[in-house]
Amino acid sequence: MSTLKDNELIRINNLKVSFPLEEGTVRALRGVDLSIKKNRVIGVVGESGCGKSITSRSILRILPESGQIDEGEILFRSKETNSIIDIAKLDLKDPYLRKIRGGEISMIFQEPMNSFSAYHTIGNQIMEVVLEHQDVSKDVAREMTIEMLHKVGIPNASTRIDQYAHEYSGGMRQRAMIAMALICHPALLIADEPTTSLDVTIQAQVLTLMKDLQEEFDSSIMFITHNLGVIAQIADEVAIMYLGHVVERGTVKDIFHYPKHPYTENLLKAIPKIGKTKGQRLDAIEGMVPGSFEIVHGCPFHARCEKMIAGKCEQMVPREISIDDEHRVSCFLYE
Ligand SMILES: Nc1ncnc2c1ncn2[C@@H]1O[C@H](COP(=O)(O)OP(=O)(O)OP(=O)(O)O)[C@@H](O)[C@H]1O
C-alpha cells in the first residue's frame, strides 16, 4: 500500500466510482488522483457532472445509495488513530467512519437550509456534534457553541443559539453551517459550492471567514466551485476535473498563469479577466461532454480538444506527468 508524504493530509489514488443502474452503468469517477496538503486550501473546478461532489462524498463515504467504490485508495492521516487509513476500504458500518464524519472531516453543502433540521434549534444541532465527538458536559458544549456562533459573526449568539433555521437569514444559516462544521476543529473541511446561494457581498464575507478560520485552526479545505474568481480568492492549489478525472493540478499560480492542459486553457480563455470575475460559471466551452453512460476510450478530453494527436489521444489514456514538484498534467503533449 502506498503511503503519504509528510505534508499530505489525504491522497486519493486512482479512485473509481460507478452507479450500476438498470439503464446502464454511470462511470462517475474514472480514476481520480488528488492530494490534499495539511493547512492548505485546494480548489476543485470543473463543469457540471465531472465528479466533484462524488469525489468529496467518497471521502466521507456518503455516496448516494446506488453508488459504489470499484477501485482505488483514499489515504487519510488520522489523528484519532494516529495512523494512515484507507477510507475507501472501510466497511460502511465501521464505527471509525462515524468518528471521522464531523470530527476529523466535515462538510458544508450548497444549500444550508437542507442541512439543518427544522425541528431542532440551531444550537441543539451544533451541540449534538460537540457531544458526539468530544467528552464534555452539556453546559460546556453550549458555551463552545455560543463562542463558535459568535466567531462566525452571528450577532447576539447567546440568544440566537435557541432559534430555529427559519429564523436565520440565508447568510446567517451559512455562517451557522460553518460553525457546525468547524466546531470540532476538523483536519479537513469539505465545502461543496458553499456560497453559490448567497449574494455577492455575503459570499465575499463568508469566504473571508472560512479562510480566517482555516488559518486559525490549521485545517485544510477542499473547496468545490464553478467559479474561478472564488478559487483565486481562497485557494492555494487547484485541481481541474474533467469527466471523472483530475486532468491537471498545481498551485493557483501554476494553473492561472502556466496552464498546461488544453481543457484548463479553454476554461481560462472562457473567463477573460481572472481575479476580477465574480459569479462567472464555466459553461462557455465548445462541444459536448460525453454522456454518463458512454465508455470513453483514450484521453477523456480528446473529442473536444483542438490539440488532439490522432492515433494517440483517442486510443490511450495519458499518464500524469510532473511539470515540477506541485504541477502535474495528464496530457500527451507533454510526454
Ligand atoms: N445518485 C446518482 N445516480 C446516478 N448517477 C449519479 C448520481 N449522482 C451523481 N451521478 C453521476 O456522477 C457523475 C458525477 O456527478 P457529480 O455530482 O460528482 O458532479 P459535479 O461535478 O458535482 O457536478 P455539479 O457541478 O453539477 O455539482 C455525473 O455523471 C452524475 O450524473
Ligand SMILES: [Mg+2]
Ligand atoms: Mg456537485
